[in-house]
Amino acid sequence: MERDNINALMEKTEQWILPELETVFTSEEAEDITVKAALYSLYAGGKRLRPLMMYLTSDMLKLDFDIDADVKYFAATLEMLHTYSLIHDDLPALDNDDLRRGKPTCHKAFGEGIAVLAGDLLLNKAMERLFLMCEKHPGYIYAASAMAENSGISGMLGGQSIDIASEDKEISLDLLTELQRKKTGAFIEAAVVTPYYLSTLMKRSDSIKDETASDLRKLAEHIGLAFQIKDDILDVTSDSKTLGKSTGKDARDSKATFVTLLGLKGAKKRLEDESDCIKVILDKFDNNGFDTTDYRTLTDFLVNRNR
Template identity: 40%
Template sequence: MQKYQNFYEEYVPKIEYTMDQALLKLAAPTCLLEAMRYSVNAGGKRLRPIMTLAIYQAFGGEINEDIIQIACAVELIHTYSLIHDDLPAMDNDDFRRGKLTNHKKFGEAQAILAGDGLLTLAFSWIAESKIDDTSKIKLMTSLAHNAGPIGMVGGQVSDMLGNELNYSHEQLVAVHNLKTGALISYAALAGGILAQVSEDIEQELKMFGLNYGLAFQIEDDILDVNDSVDVEKNTYPHLLGMVGAQKELATIINQTQQSLTTIASMQSFDYELVAGLLSYFERKND
């Protein structure tokens, strides 16, 4: 996994620098930019843009500043979703990553507008890039699909409705495939679109990202229990028990890895680099 670790350590600073510099160049109200930059620069794993870049490079793509900014578009949407999730009308959180949430720092109206700004800016970054028009259209269409009402936003609605319901296993998987998996699936697909892979490989990348997102959510639920948080309903430990949730996680990780094996059998591909993304799950749930 050392190849991926080296890649991660090289490109996370570039991702963060690219986003901040692009935001600083915007001719937007200072108070709005401050709120947008506050959440964008609040940290995080940068998993989504890293996934796009790793997959693009794995297919032989050469990463430059333009490609990095395209990859960062999904991070803007992820950040906007967190700002809105934290609002009083949603999760009503005061802190995120150890810092005041955006609305606690800047007020609700400014937080809403900061999220709106990040959402729309994401599509500008793709549209104004130097890649070919066909790839631009595919990226923007896929991002709108996966971030919108039949993707992440729809998943957030189902998640909220779940406060009054007890979801079955099938329903819980469906919710998280939208809420968490949709943007990660896009991130994987985007790397393939940029590398101009075949439609068959695009489908495998979508499945890789979807399964990765589901594993990510199961892992998160397990870690919440390990951190002495009450086992809430509509989580995998609540539905399957801790042992069952851990078995489910292992199964999904295996399926995620199988997608990479399939891709490697279809086209020359740096399997080692992308498989390093799975190192996130290499920890003991104790």
Template identity: 40%
Template sequence: MVHLKSVEALQNLVNDFLKKEIKADTDQALLLDAMQYSVNAGGKRLRPALTLRMIDAFNQGQQDLGMYLKAVCAVELLHTYSLIHDDLPAMDNDDLRRGLPTNHKKYGDAVAILAGDGLLTLAFQWLVDNDLDNQIARSLTMQLAKSAGPAGMVAGQVIDVSNEGKHLSYTEVQNLHAKKTGALIEYAMQAAGIMVNANQEVIKVMTSFGGHYGLAFQIYDDLMDQIGTTARMGKLIHKDDLEAKNTYPGLFGVEGTKQKLSEVLSLARKDLTKLAKITPIKVTDFDDLLAYFKI
């Protein structure tokens, strides 16, 4: 029985699984090296951690989390693919990711693109090649495709790159980030609901929590680009200003962004309060995950 209480334990479980299973499914040496380079470079693993924590809280620690790992970790493969492609010269042109040279800086553009392609397709393989019920696997696959594709993350990326240098309104920036960043974090909560066979009312509240958590994540990331350090962030800071990106500090200033972050986290906690009334979870089950947003 695996019952996890700390975010660190969740991260370690995900990291150990990723190191083992990617190798088992990849037989081309250079491709494997490039894929593992970015996946194993670190990362907070917040998406799979949120899913695992919700499953564990919902089942009150009475379900072995091991059976869910392959499907849960699929989102981390997909997330890493998106980072590799985001960092390419044609996109954000970043040299540093998670404190290391970006994938294309180490392997070249062509191999980096293919490493991202490999992770993207492997993510969907993992959603169906596991021990879960076929209907659950089907629902997860459909939901991740929607969240990551042209109605979700990819749409957000296009909105982002096509509006550099333009000033978007708050509503437009919210829409950009809800798709680009929030969609996969919402998916992490939807996946938990699907895997525990929750009803639609419960999944709706889980999704709302994921949306608010995702918005908080983006606001915090924008804020740290202004007041953080390269060492803390694992990537160059102040790039948003240099590239004329649409950010929350650009709209509200640093202090206004801190206030906006506080408001969104309050909404996330309200979602958890609603969820605690209709499921076995406790609001305090997510205190450590909400503590990520420390200024």
């Protein structure tokens, strides 16, 4: 995989999503200290993986260009939800991190109280945006509700809950996998499936039996696990300067990871297994006439990255 290819995809995604993010708050609202803190984290950059995966799903499935603006709207909303989760995750009461995306975390830059409010603000604003879009397009209600569900107790928040409850405890590989499917994987699932839900005006009852929706959810699950396993590996093999965030904290905080449960060699083998599962699903899309080149570029990067 050529790094230039993934860099080009990430740059394209940043150019695609940034104008939408810039519309989230008015110039008057942006004068408020809580909004400034929210924007500090929202504009901090990072890989923009979730918007990128929305873009790639739309491109792979050759979805109607007319919905591009709506996909972008949902992508920005998901990035807000993801950023809120990071702000809160970094707080002293949770992971107590000082560094995120190469910059001081929100609570280090603005104080704990404002950081809590900034996360709350992004969550509140994201839900407001989902309601407004459903008012405009009632057919998008399942896509919106599924995204909200992915942020709640059956998704990201549920993963955080398991994570906190499991501190200083020995947990099984199955529970760790469930934790990461929710904490990391839920928003990745939202990114991968939302464009398809939008294009088909998917209903909840239809999503259960729809083969493409099922394949996309499986793809998201394996991408999410591969991403997290690689993160766990980098946490013990890399450094803060390279990653742009603290390293070695899971071990210091006695948190279970794929490395602590499987060992470094075992975690690398599990990463290979997840990568193979991703390739099988992408092969199926290829066989159905879809171009998975860019998705393969992304997944190769996630598995082989050093940051």
